Amino acid sequence: MDDFLKTVAALNDETRVLLLRFFDEHGALCVCDLQASLGMIQSRLSRHLKILKEAGFLRVERKGTWAYYSIRTPLDRFRSEAIEEIRHLDIMLPKLQKPSQRGECSL
Amino acid sequence: MDDFLKTVAALNDETRVLLLRFFDEHGALCVCDLQASLGMIQSRLSRHLKILKEAGFLRVERKGTWAYYSIRTPLDRFRSEAIEEIRHLDIMLPKLQKPSQRGECSL
DNA sequence: TTAATATATCAATATATCTTGATTTATACT
């Protein structure tokens, strides 16, 4: 029950649904690129990324000071269905920005 | 997005997960039988049943003063997967009681 | 119409969650 509720709780937030959709669309991204793309402050993103990670949706790979988050694979059935459902939602996706690739990543 | 968040929000509560599991197991039940079976007060049940209904999981059929709730059919894919997931959770289900069938349904 | 019963809604309180800005931690570079 706890695992299920944690999974569902992670989905129960507009910001996190947008994040999942954004990862589904663009693959691995660092926090700094998410800030630039989504126009959200770092502490907010960090919080939501942690919740998604601990709910089993995301994984992290560290490269230097950067933390690259991406959708975990393989996902179990229910989480996959959730991602699939989110993929078909009518969401306005902001344009992807990758300042990290140009050394322009300042908070 | 709104419909998805409403669906997910409905799943994000231990009481409502238990209710879905109980309906999945026993079919249509009136509020009064739920009170007796689950040991919850009426206003609490009424609130959660409303949330589950408005999230598309339940339907209601009135018979006199009784309101019989049951899992809606057909369910769309994501909601079906949610029910399926809940079906496999390790939940201690209280014993079913049907005082309504014996005229013993007093609050 | 009146009373009785089942359910729905309301008001108040308690608990949880989200957002922001400040601080801390971790890594890389000189």
Place this chain on the structure above:
DNA sequence: AGTATAAATCAAGATATATTGATATATTAA
């Protein structure tokens, strides 16, 4: 060591959600 950058955590305030007891609504029966 000292500095700089990316990310994580913390503290405070704001918003949302759950619980309870009281009240309102709706249907049935006398």
